[in-house]
Amino acid sequence: MPTIKDVAKEAGVSIATVSYVLNNKAAAVSEETRREVWRAVEKIGYMPNVTARNLRSSQSRLIGYAWHAPPPNGLLNDVLEHFTFFLAQAAEQAGYHLLTFTYPTDNPIRMYDELIRTGRVDGFILASTQEHDTRIRYLLDKRFPFIAFGRSNPDWDFSWVDTDGEAGVRAAVDLLIKRGHTRIAMIAWDEGSLTGRFRFQGYAAALRQAGLSLRPDYIFRGEHSDRTGRDALTYWWAMPPDERPTAIFAISDLIAVGVIHEAARCGIEIGRDLALIGHDNVPLSEFLSPPLATLEQPLDRIASALIENLCDVLAKPNGGKHPVRQVLIPPRLLVRASANFVGDR
Numbered sequence: 001m002p003t004i005k006d007v008a009k010e011a012g013v014s015i016a017t018v019s020y021v022l023n024n025k026a027a028a029v030s031e032e033t034r035r036e037v038w039r040a041v042e043k044i045g046y047m048p049n050v051t052a053r054n055l056r057s058s059q060s061r062l063i064g065y066a067w068h069a070p071p072p073n074g075l076l077n078d079v080l081e082h083f084t085f086f087l088a089q090a091a092e093q094a095g096y097h098l099l100t101f102t103y104p105t106d107n108p109i110r111m112y113d114e115l116i117r118t119g120r121v122d123g124f125i126l127a128s129t130q131e132h133d134t135r136i137r138y139l140l141d142k143r144f145p146f147i148a149f150g151r152s153n154p155d156w157d158f159s160w161v162d163t164d165g166e167a168g169v170r171a172a173v174d175l176l177i178k179r180g181h182t183r184i185a186m187i188a189w190d191e192g193s194l195t196g197r198f199r200f201q202g203y204a205a206a207l208r209q210a211g212l213s214l215r216p217d218y219i220f221r222g223e224h225s226d227r228t229g230r231d232a233l234t235y236w237w238a239m240p241p242d243e244r245p246t247a248i249f250a251i252s253d254l255i256a257v258g259v260i261h262e263a264a265r266c267g268i269e270i271g272r273d274l275a276l277i278g279h280d281n282v283p284l285s286e287f288l289s290p291p292l293a294t295l296e297q298p299l300d301r302i303a304s305a306l307i308e309n310l311c312d313v314l315a316k317p318n319g320g321k322h323p324v325r326q327v328l329i330p331p332r333l334l335v336r337a338s339a340n341f342v343g344d345r
Contacts, residue, residue, distance in 0.1 A: 001047070002044045002045055002046040002047075003046070004018050004019065004022075004046070006044055006046065007037065007040050007041055007044065007046045010040035010043060010044055011033075011036045011037045011039070011040035012036070013033060013036070013037060017029055017033060017037065018037055021033070021034050021037040021038065022037075022041075023095075059122055059314075060119060060120055060121055060122055061095060061096050061097065061122065062096065062097055062098070062099040062120060062121045062122060063091055063096050063097070063098055063099065063121060063122065063123055063124065063125055063307075063310065064098075064099050064101065064112070064115050064120070064121035064123070064124040064125070065084070065087065065098045065099070065100050065101075065124070065125050065127070066100070066101055066102065066103055066108075066111070066124075066126070066127070066135075067084075067100045067101065067102050078280065078282045078283065079280050079282075079297060079299070080127060080128070082299050083127065083149070083299045083302070083303060084098075084100075086299050086300045086302075086303035086304075087125065087303040087306065087307070089303070090300075090303045090304045090306070090307040090308075091307050093307075094307050094308070094311050096122070096307070096311075099115075099120065099121055101115070108134060108135050109134060109135065109138050112124065112135060112138060112139065113138075116142065116144055122145065122314050123144070123145035123146055123147075123310050123313065123314055124139065124144070124145070124146040124147075125146065125147055125148070125149065125306055125307075125310065126139075126146060126147075126148040126149065126150070127148075127149045127150065128150065129148050129149070129150035129151060129152050129160075129194070130152065130194060131152060131153060131192075131194045132152065132153055133148075133152045133153070136148060136152050136153075136156060136158060137153075137156070140156060140157075140158060145310065145313045145314055146158075146310070147159045147160060147161065147306050147309050147310045147313070148160040148161075149161060149162065149302060149306060150162050150194070150195065151194065151198075151326075152194070157324050158324060159309055159313070159324050159325045159326065160326055160327070161302050161305045161306050161309065161326075161327045161329065162302075162327070162328055162329070163297045163298075163302065163328075163329060163330075163331055164198075164328040164329060164330045164331070165195060165198040165199040165202060165279075165331070166198045166199065166201045166202035166205065167202060167328075167330045167331075168199070168202065168279070168295045168330060168331035168333070169199045169200075169201075169202030169203050169206070169249060169279070169295070170202035170203070170205050170206045171202075171295075171330075171333050172202075172249055172277045172279075172293075172295060172333055173202070173203055173206035173207065173249055174206050174209075174210075175277070175333065175335065175339065176247040176249070176275060176277070176339070177206065177207075177210045177212070179247075179275070179339075179341065180341075181246050181247040181275065181341065182212055182246075183218070183243075183244070183245045183246045183247070184203075184207065184212070184218070184245060184246070184247045184248070184249065185218035185219070185220065185232075185236060185245035185247070185248045185249070186200065186203045186218065186219055186220070186248070186249045186250075186251070187220050187221075187222070187228060187229060187232045187248060187249070187250045187251055187255050187256075187259070188200050188203075188219060188220070188221045188251050189221065189222070189223070189224065189251055190221055190222075190223070191221070196251060199251055199279070200251075203249060217239075218236075218245055220232035220235060220236070222255075224252055224254060224255065225254065225255070225258070226254055226255065226257050226258030226261065227258060228255050228258060229250060229254075229255040229256060229257060229258020229259040229260075229261075229262065230258040230259070230261060230262040231258075232248070232255075232258075232259065233248075233258075233259050233262040233263060233266070233268075234262060236248075237266060237268070245274070246274065246275065246341060247274065247275035247276070247277075247341065248274065248275070248276050248277075249277050249278075249279075250276065250277070250278045250279065251279055252278060252279050252280055253278040253279060253280045253281065253282040253285050253292060253294055254280075254282070255278070256276055256277075256278030256279075256285075256292055256294070256338075257278075257288065257292075259276055260276070260288060260289075260292070260338075270290055270338050271290040271337045271338050271339070271340040271341070272340070272341070272342050273341075274341065275338065275339050275340060275341040276292070276293070276338045276339070277292075277293045277294060277295070277338070277339055278292050278293070278294040278295070278338075279294060279295045279331075280294060280295070280296070280297065281294045281295070281296035281297075281334060285336075286334075286336065288338070290336065290337035290338045290340075291336040291337050291338065292336055292338045293333075293334060293335050293336040293337070293338045293339035294334050294336070295331040295332065295333055295334070296331055296332045296333075296334055297329075297331050298329055298331065298332065301329055302329055305327055305329070309325050309327075
């Protein structure tokens with residue numbers, strides 16, 4: 001079986017250099033040397049003893065990531081599915097792997113505590129954060145490394161990366177206003193949703209900037225389902241024609257799909273009688289009829305930023321002090337045919 005000495009000989013470097021590369025100490029060697037070492041590893045088929053190496057370094061090289069709970073309507077969350085892929089990819093490029101796990105919703109701390117006590121992970125990445133997230137409070141109190149995809153209590157000082165939902169929705173509503181709309185409605189989540197709250201703030205800010213009033217009857221709240229979109233359109237189309245919204249921003253593409261389906265049932269043509277923009281750019285959004293205008297979260301950039309910042313924390317010896325980093329990444333507005341409107345405004 002090939003040894004580390006064989007790798008060093010094949011690559012024409014010292015054993016210490018090979019060790020630096022295998023232990024992901026990239027700063028100690030040049031990029032060209034690092035590539036040469038990995039080429040030699042692949043060529044001779046060297047298999048490093050990861051377990052022994054981790055024991056010597058007191059590191060597991062694993063990052064804990066809790067898999068989200070299945071939604072009550074049985075529909076998978078495409079955003080988190082894609083995010084998990086990019087997160088695993090970014091972790092592997094940094095020399096780590098994801099350890100996915102689940103936890104009971106009534107006691108999320110138990111699994112985090114067990115993984116910390118057993119030394120199974122070096123740090124955590126949290127997703128689906130809440131305003132007073134007990135996981136964040138627990139990890140802050142334990143002084144255990146973590147970073148969150150999403151915000152929480154504004155009084156808590158911790159590192160996070162998040163999509164700038166407020167800026168994204170504001171850009172979407174600005175587009176509708178520039179196209180002449182003054183009766184713009186929003187389908188929102190319940191007020192308890194922190195992410196939903198940021199997106200609603202973008203909607204309200206865009207209207208306020210344009211001098212348009214925020215009409216309570218143009219706000220429809222509901223769960224993350226196509227049924228919410230159907231019910232919202234039914235509610236608004238019961239209004240007198242000159243009071244109906246001419247444009248709708250839906251807080252998710254799934255809800256927007258419900259609007260499209262209900263519109264088709266009622267003989268309303270999206271992109272002609274009514275403009276519609278969603279959020280998330282789920283895989284089928286561009287293949288709907290008409291293609292759905294939407295906001296796309298840069299999940300690859302978010303995942304890379306999360307891993308990069310967590311690695312900086314883990315690189316500090318003995319949990320040394322590190323700066324808190326809070327990063328907002330704006331989504332990208334994809335303008336498609338559903339945002340068109342040719343009716344009398």
